Amino acid sequence: MALAATKSNDRLYQDLARSLLVELSSGRYPVGSRLPAERDLAVRYEVSRPTVREAIIALEVQGLVEVRIGSGAYVRRLPGEEDRPGFNVTAFELTEARLLFEGEAAALAATQVTDADVAEIELLVQRIAEENQDPNGTESADREFHLAIARATRNVAVFNAIERLWDLRASSPEAALLHEKARHANVKPVVEEHSAVVEALRARDPNAARAAMRAHLSAVLEGLLFATEERALAEARKATQARRDRYARATA
Amino acid sequence: MALAATKSNDRLYQDLARSLLVELSSGRYPVGSRLPAERDLAVRYEVSRPTVREAIIALEVQGLVEVRIGSGAYVRRLPGEEDRPGFNVTAFELTEARLLFEGEAAALAATQVTDADVAEIELLVQRIAEENQDPNGTESADREFHLAIARATRNVAVFNAIERLWDLRASSPEAALLHEKARHANVKPVVEEHSAVVEALRARDPNAARAAMRAHLSAVLEGLLFATEERALAEARKATQARRDRYARATA
């Protein structure tokens, strides 16, 4: 299993680190398990031991593995997992938070937007429509639409907090999945909802902007609940309780 | 300059990485400058070149240096600096964001709080009063008060986004300083403002909770503006513009 197959321009240690990362993600080495010995990895990946060491140190610096002298390198946490609380947020909570915060952000944005902002945001609405018609499309335009409005507030803290919500979503498999299920239902209403926000921004009407954004996210929230079967709900409640306990302890 | 003097139990590469970190912080190697060659560092610190390489890779993984083949290792950013936008947020923006978001959080919390939550939050109001009377006091109770309300929403995403705002504040020297100046003005009104929030929560009145929280943060905002001299404002505006350009590029 030579690394040359990866055909990257990175240095060998980076290639190797990435390969190990993939192995970690694949579940081959669960948390707590031991990686093969450096000498074995060197043979398996057809690189020298110093290169293996460099790759392992890269993982170690990122907190993914813990190296014990004379024993081996042990998996500490899996890639993608974060240490901070709030990592695995449910889709419902996430959308509820967005409903509250992005509504206010839209209201503030209505007092701060420029014509250029409005034009940019309007283009994004068009891109969202195109995305939604493509079954394999991503939802990057949707993200950009909401972040563009957050940016139009001219308040970095507002932008940053909302960006954090989208980050949470990206790192929450459940939330992303549920959205995926709820998305392609009705294209036309989605476009109308987004357009209503744009119109309120163009009119510089904070209250209308807040109302339009909240209406849109309320619709998302309802679609979400509709797509959530009873069983998923029960699981989510259970997970929520565990998380609740967790950050209660974290801030005790 | 042997590393043995550090007397640590870490591995050599970690000692060396820490030593280099100190040199970076000292300003000896500003951003953009080149570190000495690996062979030179090996001689200077009396370690082998593989060890130097390991230390440099540790810095590279953390994004502190950038290694160019055949050229050298260049300083990318200084330790302590963060790459993400929104790092150096002004006190005004921060409080404005809190005004919008914590107002909504208080409203949601009013629909979700338990009697135990209210009791806990009420105790924190008392602690805030004590803190404010001590000229050397911290403002940890204030932070806990606001986070307790965010937690009472029973929504991890809401809690997380608001926690992020407080993190931003902690990492923004300017914001912390300005608050420090504006704080000890009037103890009694501050207590009354906080108590009003608690009463609204106890009454389970979302609209009253939102109004009380917004009133409190509006007062903070005004105190902030009062404490901000003209010159500081001008500087803040300039910094804000630079930041604006920066994340406009980052998301272009």
Added chain:
DNA sequence: GGAAACTTTCTGGTAATACCAATTCTCGGA
């Protein structure tokens, strides 16, 4: 005299090997 091409030198990238120290395993003895 200046510009292009070549050469040297410096830099990081990787490999191979050896030996040390900490840990773990194994097996024989009590």
Added chain:
DNA sequence: TCCGAGAATTGGTATTACCAGAAAGTTTCC
């Protein structure tokens, strides 16, 4: 069965060598 000494395994570090990319210096040609 238990335990302890020795062997085997593992990471830690050093040394050396050579390759490849980049930069600087030199030569050559116009």
